Structure formats: structure tokens, C-alpha cells
Amino acid sequence: MGTRSAPLNAAAVAAARAAGEGLSCLGCPHLGVCMPAQAVPRTGRPDRLVSRRLLLQRREPLLSTGDRFTAVYGVRRGLLKGVLAADVAGGLVTGFFFPGDLAGLDGIARDRHPTGVLAVTDAEVCVIPFDRLEAWASRAPAVQRHLHRLLSREIGRGCMALLPLARLTAAQRVADFLLRFAAAQSHGSASDFVLAPTLEEMGSHLGLKMETVSRVLAQLVSQRLIARERRSLRILEFADLDRLARAQSAGPEAR
Amino acid sequence: MGTRSAPLNAAAVAAARAAGEGLSCLGCPHLGVCMPAQAVPRTGRPDRLVSRRLLLQRREPLLSTGDRFTAVYGVRRGLLKGVLAADVAGGLVTGFFFPGDLAGLDGIARDRHPTGVLAVTDAEVCVIPFDRLEAWASRAPAVQRHLHRLLSREIGRGCMALLPLARLTAAQRVADFLLRFAAAQSHGSASDFVLAPTLEEMGSHLGLKMETVSRVLAQLVSQRLIARERRSLRILEFADLDRLARAQSAGPEAR
């Protein structure tokens, strides 16, 4: 154990220490998303739930395929991606993890993580040893229920990710992605946000080549549905973009 | 409530009664898959876990998108499919449920089922009210852990389903599907099995049109990788089929 992560963690643990051993969930802006808000103050010892926090740099792996499952990871800051290291090519991006999300949940089934997790931007995550979480859950029904919801939500996400791949055209996939990303980014659907993933990462997630994503984005810009400058992006016509994403297919009118 | 399912359930409940109120998990061949084998005999009242059993006919819905979440469903016999009733087209098949699988787990998150479940063949399912399961889980750690594994496994499946859609060619998708299906059908990977889903259902799951699936199957037959007669199918060349599914892409040799 620790063979791969030792060098990374050294700095991270130091950072956690430097932050003043602040491992309580109480002040966390994501309380209520990661963990149920009502339960934390009352039950058990919420400040012992998170064993440590890690600081990750862009590109840095949090988890690799096949790693032993011991903990789940709450995203405090930044953006992560799940990666299925398919035998072929450079890994399929299975999804993105935003602040408040829990990563690594798919590792429970086999005690190993089937997918890896990497930082898309610099990020900070809370390490939550799963046995602690389970123990807490069995004592506090609200926590148990919350955990079940989180697990179930992840299942639902998987299903929703299938739809674009199976049914939508390139333009629809990109439009759909932008809408979802905007909504998740600032869980309220701000029209103005940073598109942190590269075109390649987006493409990988959408089953498209980077070139195609580039072309579609260019096209959306020329249609005045979005504005773009480097990585920052603004949705100009929410409704039109949505209509495009959900169109029966083919041209916007026709038939 | 009951409006849709009343007529269906009447027969089903009668059938359950006729079966002698046999709602215990003890004699079930899938004990240890649905529920943890060790825990059942010892803990609580396993025979009160399943509230009833339902008999479903081919095509009959077990669950529709938007239905209230109250229970999960253990498959005892037959094949079911999960369906995402996309706004467009006739519903995307998100996956298949084999005997021993638990369906409906994605409903926990929002108290409503985001996907529907239908019988692909005549089937029998155990209705497991979720509050009973949760209560049992919080008393018995082994059950809790098992439930978490089941939920997690479902997450992993979702990820695995993305790969074919995002990366593989039509032939690879079909080959991959046949291998998985064979393995799941008779959890040991028999080379001889019944392909219960229609080509359309397979296509929907794989992001392909029925015509394409038909062509690929014909091609696999002509390559002597499989044999087919009506719905029954035999894998003749396991290794070659696997190689085909995992090929970098393009032709089997080349480059």
C-alpha cells in the first residue's frame, strides 16, 4: 500500500495539517450534499468522518483502476473525472465530479476500483474511510438513507449518460453536455462558466473526436447560441440550445 | 395507486398464494446473490423480507418511469430490461436484469423511478419493500454491506455499458454483447443460450439499428464464430469472438 500515492500524499497531508487539522464537516459549504446536514451536528462524531484532505493538481490521479477500495472521496473544490482505462486508447471519461459529489463509490462492489479518478483542475478532496461511513450509517438511519441516495443517484447518472451516446447526433450531444455541465457547475444553472475539461476529455465522455467537438462548438458560436473565449463559455440562448439538444434529430425544422 | 397494476397483480398475487405463501428466501436458488447467504438464516426474519411475488408476462411492465419508489425487485426467473423513456423514440434499453439481479435500485435517489422495467420473457420477481430492507440492513452489518455492494455493482455496470457505445464499432458491440450476455445468462459463460431480447432491444441497448444488428449477426455466422437458429444461439469460437470485440478497431489483422 501507499507505494504509488506516497509521494503525492506527503504534500497533501502536510497541507491538511497546515490547514489546522480542520477535518470537521461542520463548516463545509457542501454539508447536506455529501452528508445529510441534520445528522452531522447531532450524531456521532462528524469531525472524525474525514480522515484527511488531499490537494490534487491538474492531471494528478486520485485513484487508478484496480486500486484497493478503502474510502470514498468528497469533492470540496475543483473538478475531477472518472476514467475507465479501457484496454484500448487513452481511457474513456465516464463522468465528471463536481464539488459536493462523492467519487469512488463504484469500488464497493469488488473491493477494487473499476474506474480511475483524476483531477481535471486543481482540486481538494475529503478522504472518507468507508468503514467509518458504514459504521456511522448503521447507527444513524438518516445517514444510511443518505448514503443509499448517493449510491442510487450514481446509478441514475450512468443511465442518463447512455442516452446521448446511444441516440443523439454530435451537435445534440455537445448541446446537452453544455446544459448539464452548466447546471452542475454552479448548481443552479448559471449561463456563464468555465469549461475546464479539454475538448478531448469532453469528446471522450461524449463518444466524439476532439475535432468534431471543436467544429460543433464553432457552429454553436456562429449561431449565436453560445459565446466562447478560451476556456470560459457563456450560454446565450438557453431555450434554443435546449431545443437543439432535444430535437427529434436532423434539422431544426424539416418534416 | 394500483390503477395500472391492479388487473395484473390480481393473477400474480393469486399465484403467490397458490404457491403456498412461500415468500421465504431460504429455498431460493439465488440466495447469496440477491441477499447475503450467511445472514439470512441467522438474522431477523428473512421470510418477511419479500412481501409478495409477481408473475410477469413477456412485454408486461413491472415499473414505469416516474413511478413512486417503494420497493426493489429481485428477479427469480426470466429476463427483464431497464428502459429510459427518453422524450424521443421508443425508449432506450439501459440494461438487462437476469435471475438474481435486483431491479429498481435507481429509484432510491429521488423516491421515483427514473427508468422503467419491463419483462423481456415471462418472469417472476420478488417484491422487496425497501424500508424493510433498510431496517434489516441497519440491524445486520452483513446485509448492509451486501446492499452497498449491489448498489455499487449497478454503478459499475453503468460505466461498463458506456464503453461499447463510446468506442466500439457495430461488430465489436454485438460481439461484446454476446459474450457478456452469455456470461450473465448462465453465470459461468455457457456457449449455448437463448437470445431472448429482440434485435430491436439489443440494438437499442447498443446504440444500433435493428438492421445493423441483423447484418452483424449474419456476418458472425458466416465467419463461423457463432451458430444461430431462431432465438437460440451458440458461440463457436469464444476466443475469436473475444478478440474481435477487443480489437483495436478496423480489420482483424492489418497494420
Add this chain to the structure above:
DNA sequence: CGGTCAGTTGAACCTGATCAAGTCAGGTGG
């Protein structure tokens, strides 16, 4: 100031969709 990495743009090609007949098995009713 060269090097690299992310993105852009163009042209040719290919896979799977689409449209359109047609086959075949099973079920139904006469």
C-alpha cells in the same frame, strides 16, 4: 525563441443509418 500542448480547419473516406422490399414463423379465425 524554440518547444509543446490544445485547438482549428480542410478534404477524402467509411461506417452505420435510412428507405424500401421482401421472407418467414406463429397465431387466429373460418
Add this chain to the structure above:
DNA sequence: CCACCTGACTTGATCAGGTTCAACTGACCG
């Protein structure tokens, strides 16, 4: 028992969306 109907599947010809290959631009970083 046969005629008919329906739903599942097959097969062919054409078409188009997205990939591929390739060259090029432009930031950013030492």
C-alpha cells in the same frame, strides 16, 4: 386444415454524419 395477418427479421441500395489524416495557429512555459 388452410388462409390470412401480424410481428420479427432479412437483405439491398443509397446517403450522410462523423472519423481520419494532415497541416496549421496560437498560448503558454521554460
